[in-house]
Amino acid sequence: MYPRATLHRLVDFLSEEDLTTAGRLLIGLTMTADAVERALLLAPMDDESDMDDEDGGLTEARGELARGEGISTDEMERSLASELRGPLATAFATRFEET
Numbered sequence: 001m002y003p004r005a006t007l008h009r010l011v012d013f014l015s016e017e018d019l020t021t022a023g024r025l026l027i028g029l030t031m032t033a034d035a036v037e038r039a040l041l042l043a044p045m046d047d048e049s050d051m052d053d054e055d056g057g058l059t060e061a062r063g064e065l066a067r068g069e070g071i072s073t074d075e076m077e078r079s080l081a082s083e084l085r086g087p088l089a090t091a092f093a094t095r096f097e098e099t
Contacts, residue, residue: 014022028041064070071079 011019011022024042028038031041032038061070
C-alpha cells in the first residue's frame, strides 16, 4: 500500500495528457467495487469520426430526418400492419401450418 503523500507526488509528476487518464482511473476506483461497472467507467471515450460508410447509414438517416424525409412511428406501424394483413400474413400462416 502506498502512503497518500507518495500518490500525491506521483500525480504531480504526470504530464497534462496523463492527468485525464489518471483522474478517470481514480474516479473508477472510488465509484464502484463492481468490476464490470468499473471497466465501463474506465473505458476510453469514442473519439472516432462518425462517417456514413462506417455507421451503418446512421448519418444518412439523420440527414433524411432533418430534411423531413423520414416517416413517423405511426406511419411505420400502419404500413407494417397492412403488410401483415396482406402477403406477409399469408406467408406466416403457411410457415406455421408446415410445422
